[in-house]
Amino acid sequence: MDSVHHDANPLFTAVSGPVRHLFQLLRCIAFATKAQVRITPEGIRFTVEESRVVQGVAFLEKSLFTSYNYAPPTSSQTDDTAVFQISLAALLETLQILLVNEIKDRWASRDPAYGGMMGALGRGGRPAAFGNRVLGMPGVCRLSYAAKGEPLCVVLEEGGVTTSCEMVTYEPEDQEEIPFQRDALTLKIIMRSTWLHDAVNELSSTSPSRLTMAASPSAPYLVLSSKGPLGSAAVEFSKDQQLLETFQVPKRTVNTYKYSLIKAATRAMSLASKVCIRGDEQGVLSLQFMIEVEDVGVHFIDFRFVPFLPEEGEDDLESDDEMS
Structure with missing residues (x-):
């Protein structure tokens, strides 16, 4: 696992609420492996396209996050500072690490009997080592992007256990929206x-x-x-x-x-x-x-x-x- 890049003043940081929200919305447009990402003060826009005949857009509004901070440089040439491509498939796989345990704990909280296998209790009725209900701590997903050309860092924190991933970012493509005539x-x-x-x-x-x-x-x-x-x-x-x-x-x-x-x-x-x-x-x-x-x-x-x-x-x- 690569060490995560840290910057004193990163361009973007955010902490998610339930990871399943991010996962479900992004999976809706997962018909191609790569997505173009644009970070804005209002949220994160993910755009996926195939052969320029279909485009899918998921806009993750800042309301999806418990904290959201976007601080672009004051330079006048910053239009493409927070625009990059990323492997959407890899991001979904990373989010799924935390999502699996989140789903287990949701079922356990609804049905105590279910917790015997998937929640606070492990196999044989013993407490699960890292179950959220045992540790009393919900899973958290932290996102950060230090600067142009840097990786998108995804940190999953659950019950004192931290999983850190650096996701390579690629130069954005000249991606144009499929034209749509709203006035016609x-x-x-x-x-x-x-x-x-x-x-x-x-x-x-x-x-x-x-x-x-x-x-x-x-x-x-x-x-x-x-x-x-x-x-x-x-x-x-x-x-x-x-x-x-x-x-x-x-x-x-x-x-x-x-x-x-x-x-x-x-x-x-x-x-x-x-x-x-x-x-x-x-x-x-x-x-x-x-x-x-x-x-x-x-x-x-x-x-x-x-x-x-x-x-x-x-x-x-x-x-x-x-x-x-």
Whole structure:
């Protein structure tokens, strides 16, 4: 284990509340191994993308942390001081070290019988050596970033035991957001996220490569469909306000996306309480997931998808006739 770099005046330091909050939010965008990180006075922005056709953004607001301090240099050239790339897979694996014990103690506090194996009691009914309930100390995760080019330091403290990790930071890429025309929306739909999750999973039965979304001001109002080597499938949503909380579709619109990319957002779909589905005139799809974080408040995970554009002469998998 490498020794952790210490700086008298680090650029950034923070102490997390429950580690599961950080882990769950970051895992929602873990469809690629690396993430671009931007530290700001308001929180930490993690951006993941694949082939510039899908982007996922998780913004960890400072309210997720019990303490949060960002002190950039006073120099005028500091725009990229706290921007870097990191292995998201490695960060999640590190957080999981503390998360495992955190989950064990949560179960033990709810069910004393469960503590016989996973909580304050070890195997055979003996007290677990490092159980939080025995030591009376919750696990803590400390993050720090000393300066540009330095590693991101993650220190896990639990019951007097400290695990320190230095995570290599890489030069940031010239990463541009997938353009989304908020002033030229073709649809805006708000619904329970679990219903979108169930629909996307249902369509997987055909082993599809593409997913088509059709929205119309008249019935059928919203249809997700797919076609693959095992057949075709479609899920239709009615305009019932209990189903679609918001439904703004001025005219019929049909766009197709790579199914595997939409599937990459299913962790966020399953965790969120609501999703806002928006599309613009270019066909770019925006999925904004509202996630209620226990004892903290509401946080958002954003995805953007570039539509599939068939090459000239290529037949699309879905036709308008099938969706009418």
